[in-house]
Amino acid sequence: MIHRFAGWLLEAAARMLEDSIPEERLRSFLISDVGRLLDQAGGQADAAWPTWADDLRMAERLLSEAGLWQAREGLPEVTGSWPRQEGMDLERWLEGMRNTRLIEAGCVPRGTAAALARLLGGEGPPDARKAMQERWLPALLRHVELKRREALRLRPSGTPLETWMERDETAILFVRAAKTWGDLRYLNAAMKLNDWGYAVHRRAVPVQLRARYLLALAEQEALIEAWEL
Amino acid sequence: MMRVVLFSPTGKSLYARMVLHLLAQEPGVEVAGVVIRGIWSWRRLRGDLRRDGPRLMRKIYAKLVLGERAYAPQDTDSLVWHLREAGLEGQSLKRICRARGIACISVRDLNSAKVETFLKARETDLVVFTGGGLIRRKILALPRLGVMNCHAGILPRYRGMDVVEWAILEAQAEPETGLTLHFMDPGVDTGPILLREPVRPRAGEDLARLRTRMEGRMPFLVLEGVRGLKDGRLQPIMQEPEDGRQYFVIHPRLRCAAERRLAAILGS
Numbered sequence: 452m453i454h455r456f457a458g459w460l461l462e463a464a465a466r467m468l469e470d471s472i473p474e475e476r477l478r479s480f481l482i483s484d485v486g487r488l489l490d491q492a493g494g495q496a497d498a499a500w501p502t503w504a505d506d507l508r509m510a511e512r513l514l515s516e517a518g519l520w521q522a523r524e525g526l527p528e529v530t531g532s533w534p535r536q537e538g539m540d541l542e543r544w545l546e547g548m549r550n551t552r553l554i555e556a557g558c559v560p561r562g563t564a565a566a567l568a569r570l571l572g573g574e575g576p577p578d579a580r581k582a583m584q585e586r587w588l589p590a591l592l593r594h595v596e597l598k599r600r601e602a603l604r605l606r607p608s609g610t611p612l613e614t615w616m617e618r619d620e621t622a623i624l625f626v627r628a629a630k631t632w633g634d635l636r637y638l639n640a641a642m643k644l645n646d647w648g649y650a651v652h653r654r655a656v657p658v659q660l661r662a663r664y665l666l667a668l669a670e671q672e673a674l675i676e677a678w679e680l
Numbered sequence: 681m682m683r684v685v686l687f688s689p690t691g692k693s694l695y696a697r698m699v700l701h702l703l704a705q706e707p708g709v710e711v712a713g714v715v716i717r718g719i720w721s722w723r724r725l726r727g728d729l730r731r732d733g734p735r736l737m738r739k740i741y742a743k744l745v746l747g748e749r750a751y752a753p754q755d756t757d758s759l760v761w762h763l764r765e766a767g768l769e770g771q772s773l774k775r776i777c778r779a780r781g782i783a784c785i786s787v788r789d790l791n792s793a794k795v796e797t798f799l800k801a802r803e804t805d806l807v808v809f810t811g812g813g814l815i816r817r818k819i820l821a822l823p824r825l826g827v828m829n830c831h832a833g834i835l836p837r838y839r840g841m842d843v844v845e846w847a848i849l850e851a852q853a854e855p856e857t858g859l860t861l862h863f864m865d866p867g868v869d870t871g872p873i874l875l876r877e878p879v880r881p882r883a884g885e886d887l888a889r890l891r892t893r894m895e896g897r898m899p900f901l902v903l904e905g906v907r908g909l910k911d912g913r914l915q916p917i918m919q920e921p922e923d924g925r926q927y928f929v930i931h932p933r934l935r936c937a938a939e940r941r942l943a944a945i946l947g948s
Contacts, residue, residue, distance in 0.1 A: 454749070458741050458745065466734070468736075468737065471931060592928075596928040635846070635849055636846075636927060636928065638934075639934055640928070642931045680849075680933070
């Protein structure tokens with residue numbers, strides 16, 4: 452009897468602590484929100500097509516390729532494969548990395564995910580691409596896995612919006628690393644980042660943050676479909 | 681005579697009890713002591729909770745509340761079956777130690793000064809680790825031969841956590857699942873390898889059943905390793921960092937995918 456009661460109590464505690472989001476809930480949130488925000492963006496004049504809506508178009512394209520979504524006609528085409536970064540300068544980021552480690556005191560430099568994604572995509576000098584593959588991305592993976600919800604604080608410190616933006620972009624980066632190298636560990640870490648972000652992003656957050664999170668989710672779900680996981 | 685000290689994560693660990701039983705009967709081996717890590721420490725609980733999340737609650741339930749009751753009584757591959765065969769069912773490590781006159785201490789942390797003193801006083805040749813967290817460099821350096829651990833994965837390829845699931849997910853055909861006996865070093869499963877034993881999934885098995893069978897084999901691999909070291913037949917083989925990858929706690933959705941993949945592999 453006492454064992455059963457202890458079992459019930461511990462199972463209840465486990466359910467309370469559960470931070471992974473069921474597939475159905477995540478996909479339903481993703482699809483309904485991409486649709487809702489695209490409606491919102493589409494209602495504006497062409498000249499006023501918001502930059503955050505590019506993320507949604509990318510998400511839509513991925514979901515459509517994965518067979519999870521019917522792509523809409525007549526919306527502006529998106530060029531490039533990485534979300535737009537205002538003022539992102541790869542050379543400056545690499546220069547900043549010359550005399551420092553990627554992760555210091557539990558913090559990463561601003562723009563790390565975007566810079567590493569560009570290196571992963573083949574940009575930048577060969578020695579930087581080698582460092583990205585052999586040192587920076589493995590260190591980032593380990594950092595996220597060990598620090599979990601406390602991972603990816605920014606240096607210099609950032610607002611919660613900036614920090615979540617970096618986390619969402621790191622999730623996108625991880626999915627792309629998984630796809631490029633066939634390494635499931637990166638998809639695993641991206642899924643955790645996206646789960647931890649769910650509770651924050653489903654609340655009223657700035658639309659550009661919500662759009663980037665939806666893109667991260669779309670990247671994840673498209674790869675899961677492609678790999679039949 | 682080889683002097684062995686056993687490290688145990690709890691006072692009722694099935695694995696530690698079976699290892700103790702096997703080593704205590706082994707000619708040429710003296711179990712010089714047993715060190716039991718205390719269960720409760722808020723700091724450790726916080727760390728484990730951060731790493732394992734809700735799984736920790738289920739682990740506590742299975743290991744500490746259910747213990748031997750967590751296993752099917754007729755499962756001849758399980759640790760409980762082997763314990764029952766040895767007449768050790770329901771006995772704590774302390775009780776087994778008392779009955780055999782083996783020194784036994786309880787500590788909050790296996791890296792404490794008390795453990796250091798205990799190992800030094802016993803002129804320990806070998807520590808057999810059956811769980812209880814990370815072991816620091818100063819403790820690793822004390823036993824003449826080292827600290828031995830049995831990892832539930834094939835090294836050097838599969839280091840870290842949940843490697844049964846990872847090996848199945850990554851398998852093209854037959855998954856590379858099994859056990860590796862190795863000396864511990866400050867890295868994660870990167871120490872010199874002593875022995876490997878493939879434990880491949882069998883028809884009809886799920887992940888839990890495969891793990892139960894692996895657990896059942898672990899004490900016997902430890903015994904084989906101790907014998908090999910005692911006779912000088914085993915030579916540790918160094919690992920290179922690039923020979924393997926470190927894996928982390930698997931996401932529940934990927935765990936389900938591994939379960940499906942296992943069923944598909946066994947069904948094909």
